[in-house]
Amino acid sequence: MISPGKKLRAQAAIIDALILLLVSIAASMLIFNFVGTWGEDQDQVLRSAYVLNYMQSVSKALYYVDSSTLSEIKSDELDVYEKALTATGFETNPQYDLSSPDYGCNQLKDYPGTLRVTDLMKRDLADSDPEVGVKPTLDDQFGNARVPGRTAVRCALKELMKPFAFSGYKYYFEAILSQDAGSISGGTPEALVHYFGPEITNSKDAEIVGVETSSGSTIKQTNGKGTVVPGCFSAVDKGLQILAVSSPFQVLYSDTSGGTLDSKFIKYKTRICIWQSREDV
Amino acid sequence: MKKLKGYIGPLGDDIPSIFPIVFAVLIFTGTIIYANQLISSKAKQLEIREGAVSLSYLVTETGFTKAETLEKACDEKVKPRAASLSVKYLITLKRFCDGIPIDFKSTASELNPYTPETEKTSTFYIDKSTLAGETWTWCSNDLEIPASGLFEQPKDSVLMSFPVAVPCPDFDSFTNGLGVVNVVAWK
Numbered sequence: 001m002i003s004p005g006k007k008l009r010a011q012a013a014i015i016d017a018l019i020l021l022l023v024s025i026a027a028s029m030l031i032f033n034f035v036g037t038w039g040e041d042q043d044q045v046l047r048s049a050y051v052l053n054y055m056q057s058v059s060k061a062l063y064y065v066d067s068s069t070l071s072e073i074k075s076d077e078l079d080v081y082e083k084a085l086t087a088t089g090f091e092t093n094p095q096y097d098l099s100s101p102d103y104g105c106n107q108l109k110d111y112p113g114t115l116r117v118t119d120l121m122k123r124d125l126a127d128s129d130p131e132v133g134v135k136p137t138l139d140d141q142f143g144n145a146r147v148p149g150r151t152a153v154r155c156a157l158k159e160l161m162k163p164f165a166f167s168g169y170k171y172y173f174e175a176i177l178s179q180d181a182g183s184i185s186g187g188t189p190e191a192l193v194h195y196f197g198p199e200i201t202n203s204k205d206a207e208i209v210g211v212e213t214s215s216g217s218t219i220k221q222t223n224g225k226g227t228v229v230p231g232c233f234s235a236v237d238k239g240l241q242i243l244a245v246s247s248p249f250q251v252l253y254s255d256t257s258g259g260t261l262d263s264k265f266i267k268y269k270t271r272i273c274i275w276q277s278r279e280d281v
Numbered sequence: 282m283k284k285l286k287g288y289i290g291p292l293g294d295d296i297p298s299i300f301p302i303v304f305a306v307l308i309f310t311g312t313i314i315y316a317n318q319l320i321s322s323k324a325k326q327l328e329i330r331e332g333a334v335s336l337s338y339l340v341t342e343t344g345f346t347k348a349e350t351l352e353k354a355c356d357e358k359v360k361p362r363a364a365s366l367s368v369k370y371l372i373t374l375k376r377f378c379d380g381i382p383i384d385f386k387s388t389a390s391e392l393n394p395y396t397p398e399t400e401k402t403s404t405f406y407i408d409k410s411t412l413a414g415e416t417w418t419w420c421s422n423d424l425e426i427p428a429s430g431l432f433e434q435p436k437d438s439v440l441m442s443f444p445v446a447v448p449c450p451d452f453d454s455f456t457n458g459l460g461v462v463n464v465v466a467w468k
Binding site for chain 1: 302333377
């Protein structure tokens with residue numbers, strides 16, 4: 001005779017097997033979850049190391065590339081290198097056009113020989129002493145003389161940043177007073193050198209870059225929304241994840257207004273920041 | 282003696298539980314094997330990427346380079362480093378005096394200014410030339426690289442490109458223009 005206990009033992013075996021199956025499925029799911037995320041952090045660090053090394057190479061190349069070799073660069077009909085961003089969208093403006101014979105890269109052919117991109121930019125920044133007067137602007141001017149330092153960097157970065165620009169990344173190049181540059185609080189938004197006209201960027205996000213309001217003569221003190229200074233500070237303020245590379249950038253300032261030559265080095269730094277963007281989507 | 286309906290025997294009653302047990306064991310062992318393969322594959326990719334980053338630091342130490350400088354760096358620094366990392370590499374130096382191409386297969390001037398010789402702007406084009414857009418010099422520790430033509434990109438390789446200043450408009454000019462160093466690593 002079969003006792004009720006024996007009947008129950010057979011049922012217990014199948015329940016044990018089902019529980020084993022459930023545990024096995026749960027364990028497999030945990031393993032899949034672990035394997036799916038394994039190595040992601042290392043991969044992210046190595047990718048960031050590549051981007052940072054690329055941007056450091058860009059910064060270094062600017063010190064060696066001669067301005068005259070960039071004279072054939074054109075806007076390639078891209079709005080960010082050709083038109084001015086206004087509150088209502090892009091507007092034609094020759095001062096923003098890298099293909100313009102007067103304002104574009106073509107003017108760099110007038111600076112032959114070994115005059116580097118950074119030499120022109122230093123000249124652009126060397127027309128005032130920020131510790132006693134107003135900060136200079138990146139405006140292609142040394143006093144009243146035309147010195148296309150900003151345009152030279154714009155032309156160089158348009159080419160040098162191409163691999164990232166065509167992969168959905170946006171960049172912004174800025175000059176900022178260094179931490180130890182006298183009384184001005186370096187590294188803060190107040191230490192940022194402002195642009196007068198075109199900025200060195202491929203972004204068209206008005207929350208990050210400044211907007212033009214008066215035909216190429218606007219000092220870009222805030223972004224298009226008027227909230228923060230434009231550039232990397234605005235990108236951070238917007239919550240974007242940026243990668244930035246800074247380089248020391250000394251500028252020789254000379255003053256002869258007192259009858260004697262008074263020269264000193266002013267410590268700036270240049271900064272390139274880059275972020276992934278969905279602006280073009 | 283009363284015989285219960287469906288009773289097979291002491292062992293027969295446990296037969297249905299064998300199927301979920303076998304299924305559970307198969308799922309678990311399959312998952313372990315698959316996870317092991319996936320982690321090995323990911324670890325290999327990370328090693329290759331780490332190798333490419335390490336080698337790239339050696340060839341981008343300065344912002345300016347020439348063919349002789351790169352060849353010297355390859356012999357003295359890159360080769361021993363690659364041996365210690367157990368990676369194969371191909372490093373090419375290109376002079377892009379007229380602008381950096383985005384698509385070496387394209388004939389559109391804004392994507393590749395070196396038409397019609399677009400293929401020669403490829404990272405993997407081996408023939409050495411002093412013309413802008415072509416490979417000025419290259420180095421590798423892989424003996425299977427062909428002597429000329431287009432080298433087929435190895436499977437699971439990592440490609441990193443870096444801008445450098447190079448002599449422009451000619452290879453012996455005193456002025457410097459745009460160039461690119463490409464680092465390809467694989468195992």
